[in-house]
Amino acid sequence: MVNEDITITRFEDFFHMHYRFLCLVSVQLVGDLDVAKDLVQEFYIDFWKRRQTIQLTSTFQSYAVRAVKNLSVSYLRKQQSNASRNIHLLKDDGFDPMADIESQYEMEALDSKVKTAIDKLPKECKRIFMLHNIDNLSYAQIAERNNISINTVKTQMKRAYAFLRTELSDQSLSWLIISAYLLAN
Known part of the structure; x- marks a missing residue:
């Protein structure tokens, strides 16, 4: 399905129809509802910006779930990297x-x-x-x-x-x- 026909109205429908479910998907991974909401919002912003170039080979929901899961995993990796970097800095600096x-x-x-x-x-x-x-x-x-x-x-x-x-x-x-x-x- 080519997304040339995604209008603002259709986009709003996607948003209202799937937002809560996508938040639940994300919160199960990241464990923080506020972060999950931010990640879902980030997905929708990115989707809107790239709506002319995205070609869905499945339903919007399956595409959105996969994208939100990827964003959530990326977020967790970044958090883990930041945490390990901070621990490393504390160990290296001998913070006291x-x-x-x-x-x-x-x-x-x-x-x-x-x-x-x-x-x-x-x-x-x-x-x-x-x-x-x-x-x-x-x-x-x-x-x-x-x-x-x-x-x-x-x-x-x-x-x-x-x-x-x-x-x-x-x-x-x-x-x-x-x-x-x-x-x-």
Whole structure:
């Protein structure tokens, strides 16, 4: 049967005649009525879009049941794939909510230590350090903005990093740099 003669009225008849039955078919597979309704609706939308090209070799009902079953099985496979991917990610990441909380506390403590250490820098040294690390200005831009030589900027930056390394000797330098960027937030 070629579907050239499927009008909106005939389509509505198919919908009203088979909708509940197709929902029952789908809900038996997916176990969720809302998902089943969505899948049946998806079938009808696809059917309407392709109505000119679909050639039924059997009844509409048998075609629709087969299509809804296929959509339901595809949905289940996708859900299973997503679930196994999530489990795999949790295993790979070693997800531990307590570790995340501890890590957050550690980051906050480090951030506080870095802020305290930066506050101890001499005024001019601190200003140059902040211009470079927080405002992302180059040494040349800092020198130009403050009417000082690039060598003065370099010297102040060396002094700042040396001071911070001493103050934060128990912290790695990479954490220091990360924390410097955190100060901008």
